[in-house]
Amino acid sequence: MSILHDLRQTPRLGLLVGGAAATIGVIYGYDMSNIAGALLFITKQFDLTTSQQELVTTAVVAGEVLGALVGGWLSNRLGRKACMVGLAVGYALFAILSAMSNDVPTLLIARLLLGLTIGVSVVVVPVFVAESAPAKVRGALLVAYQVATVIGIIVGYVAAYALAGTGSWRWMLGLAAVPAVIVLAIVIKLPDTARWYMMRGRTADARKTLSAIEPDTDVEAELAEMQRAIREERGGGIREMLRTPYLRATVFVVGLGFFIQITGINAVVYYSPRIFEAMGFSGNAALLLLPAAVQVAALAAVFVSLSLVDRLGRRPVLLTGIGMMVVANVLLVGVFIAGQDFGGLLTVLGFLGVLLFTVGFTFGFGALVWVYAGESFPSRLRSLGASAMLTSDLVANVLVAAFFLTMLQRLGGAGTFAVFGVLAILGFMFVRKFAPETKGRQLEEIQQFWENGGKWPEAEAGKTPLGEITEPAAVR
Template sequence: MTDTATISHTSRHRRFIWKVSLIAGLGGILYGFDMGIIAAALIYVRETFSLSTRMEEWVVSIVLVGAMIGALVGGSIADRIGRRSTLLWGGAIFLVGSLLAPASQNPATLICARALLGLAIGFTSVTAPVYVSELAPPRSRGTLIGLYQFALTLGIAFADLAGYLLSSHHAWRLMFGIGAVPALLFVVLLLALPESPRWLFSQNRATEAQAILLSYTDEAGAQVLVEDIRTALNTKVEKRWSALWSPAVRGSLLIAVGFTVLQQVTGINTIIYYGPQIFSLAGITSDKNAIFATLLVAIINVLATIIALVLVDKVGRKPLLYAGVSGMTASLFLLSYSFHNPSAFSAAPGAVATVCLMVYITCFAFSMGPIAWILVSEVFPLQLRGRGVAAATLGSGASNFLVSLTFLSLIKAAGNSVTFIIYGIFCILTLLFVRFIVPETKGRALESISSTTTAVAS
């Protein structure tokens, strides 16, 4: 196997890769915005439409149903029509959903709009990391794919900022409508990007692929990539969903789906979707103050993701996961204890909850947040990469849907303390999964990673 780390990094090459990564990252901003905006908007949507608890959960969670469908369909589409074309379709659907949501005159229309947004999330979350991974050199691939997660955290922070600024006017329609601006920008900028050369080679369009490679690297670098891609394509893999369960790919599937499911069941999106409600449970009675506390958590999320971008290709994936998930575990158990025994702390319960959630989100942001999508984009063989990432995204969406749909009901049935203990137990299971299942992929060529995951499931 030729070491693609030897590809020369001209200034032209670096500029091109960063441009692609940043534009693809706009899909992450859209994802994050549509995830985050519901936290503030839900307070006022509930008032406008007099929603029950169950209907609130559906308004939040229906986006995840759309995301699962989008992931399932998007993976096949990305393998069939290309990465760039699939991203364009995702951007167009984002735009339609962002315009329909603020125009909603009843809960049913709003639910339909959010389902469309979920479909777009499924398309882009499957395709954007794959697109970047197929263009990025091994020694900086983790950082460049991690930009998607960084953009996602920025989207959440923008959503929380918009929610805070508009909360005094109860302007939930404008909160949703703002999302149309980055959606339009995403579509326009994508038109200037090329298709993935790896995908073009898989479609027997070698001339087009080589032309794209030569547009951002020299002939020697292009030849190195061509040799690696041809080696990968010479490994016969059936392009069917059932092939994901074949002995050659089963290990990759276990790593990708298992880790993305654990990413969700450790409770991250209860904070993203229901942050103001959690702070209200902790004693912050003002809606605006609860939204502001959620904004602070989102800002910490953005800043901590930078840690991952700086370190993931230097110290590796697994050391960051060990540190981050351990911190998540400790903060969840402390939060649970603060709900169980509020008098145990000299600070007010709201302050304790804020600190715990800030520690939790910091640890998540430099570990599980970006590394899940880095791993998912790395472990599958080229011929099945779109479907493999789709399967992982589907697992993520299904578990996210389950957590978000049951959170308020679980709080009512089991209480605040027990609910967060449950998420803490899942963090412990994640540490075991990282220790025994997840491989270290730092600095390795994509083709070598997918060829060594077979032993995981054997």
């Protein structure tokens, strides 16, 4: 059965949830790329040094770390829907404040607050989708968030190019408010998730929501299972995540989050114009449209990932993507070693290296982060687990954003991408050892995987689920 058929069979409420999440993804992606274009003109207006350029870029990422730290708590306390409404308002408000900044300190504060909003969103959105989507399309809808993020990145580069002739960096930053208003119009009409309602003792609301999301399921049986799980659950805090049986899950999600960003994808997104300049490209068309072209290819890759994640499984998709990143880094190191004077074939190979690097990321890491963020913990820990994973991700992002330009100047392109290559290899090894295959599993079933020492319970009865590593005590 194709994913398109499954999506056509998905109730309207489930699709609206996915649409709201996707629109937030557009805003997130737009903000990542529009700063790459806007920075060219902000640097000229405020006469920024290299360190100041890194600071302007890093301010939003630092805010994201703070947002991710509180995102899980807010999601549990206020509800998934309330957080989504607040995100839409925050995106619009702080995008406009960024556009109105008349000096660097004001711009930094606006970017920090925008980052805070983004940080909350990267925790809440996967949880909202994971708890609202039918199991058979949950992976696809979570990957759709990454599709939307890539679309937002493309739009950000194209908007920067369209406005480059006038140097209108304020419009580049402020346009993010438009999709935020669209998100608000969608989300304000949606209910919260059935699982959150059950956590708050609102059984009638949970029944109504679950009936709308999965009308063909045995609603009372599902509610009874949720209630049983919640009744048996105790704690739900950080201490529980740091003890068995969930310490294993915590190590996995925190490690995965860190490798997703430390391998360098946002260096390419934030600083693509600088990278292409180092390869010999010049002019607004090359420096802003070439990155957009790279993201178009990445968008095609994430559509392929979308079609495979619920068919082949999470692990094959993720490992293939990381492997492509390793190959791309080898190519880029070779190009920069040979590239004393870029031009001709060498410049083309450099472009292809950046293209392969980005395609590999969006196919693997970029798509699967949202899946694992939403699937890896039971309901009482889901928001906190997603928060821990995304905080780790964003801490690595801060390091990349804060030091990439300095690395490029001091180590050169070859040294910089050699470092990223080694990190990608380490990421491949980590995923190969620790990532579970959760394709087609209910969220409560995934909980049993961790409680069973990193093995699916069926294995004890002689069954071997597709994709499971058979070595004793292996954590997948």
